[in-house]
Amino acid sequence: MTAKILLIEGKRNDGPSFVAGLTKKGFQVETVASGSAALTRLQESRPDLVVVNAATMRTSGKRICMSLRQEAPSVPIVLILEQNSEPIDKIDANVVLNLPFTLQKLLNRIKPLLPTEQKAVMRAGPISLDVDQRWVRCGGRQSSLTPRLVTLLKILMEQRGVVIERERLFSMVWDTNYTGDTRTLDVHVSWLRQAVEDDPRHPRYIKTVRGVGYRLDVDEPEKTRPIPPLNSKKLL
Incomplete structure (x- = not known):
């Protein structure tokens, strides 16, 4: 890039x-x-x-x-x-x-x-994610991420504008078919908001769709992309 x-x-x-x-x-x-x-x-x-x-x-x-x-x-x-x-x-x-x-x-x-590998930097609206170096930049600040948070944000950026069901998102991030307890997902979304949002309690980008899941909203035209099946390979 x-x-x-x-x-x-x-x-x-x-x-x-x-x-x-x-x-x-x-x-x-x-x-x-x-x-x-x-x-x-x-x-x-x-x-x-x-x-x-x-x-x-x-x-x-x-x-x-x-x-x-x-x-x-x-x-x-x-x-x-x-x-x-x-x-x-x-x-x-x-x-x-x-x-x-x-x-x-x-x-x-x-x-x-500059980022070590420009091709590894993803962008969605104001959010830039370096997958290899594991940092996210938004609103003039940069934060380091854990590998799991990188995977979560990468999926949300790839599916920006699309509501991803909680169970499906959990399966994609943790590479598992067990979705009985998704509270861990909520915790990771909270951590991700702290890195991306100006006000994590009132998120502008990572939105909760009650009873369904999560969606990344950015200031660009929304694009509908197919969500990978549950048996997709790990993103990282």
Whole structure:
């Protein structure tokens, strides 16, 4: 899956632009011209990484990075500074680069900050799940998950918009035909809500359909997908 980069570049002509180079390398790049515009786009765009090209703006980038870190603590930040810029103390950036440098050097510093395997990252609305690394990102925060919670969320994301019966969901997650006691499922859903929801007591995404089961609601068109049979293989 293509990594998404939010690139903040100003209008100074003497600073180099990295839009074309990053796009050519296969990244999905969205550009904004200021830190305030980036904050506006941050939650809706949900980038994997933010690049602050302070060399194209009349700023050191320190305040922009601080605001970005407060808004989305888990999103990596790369700060690009002009040549011979003064060192910045306590900068809220994962990587700081001083011009001049090659595009390849920028790529070398960006790649370790991205999910290890982009193809392992699933997305449903604002929710991103890395199946291999076992983390979920939603609303600017990132949480680690147990293997069982990864399986549960993966199923809900694959069947988003579809109500999955409690017994069937339990059978799929625990890979068993015994569904006599599904209270364990309720506990795991509660833990998952703590990782995903802003207010777990009033969930926005993981909905309970009383007397039936659970459904994942996200801000995208609902899709109806067939639910695998009870004898399906483990997802993890």
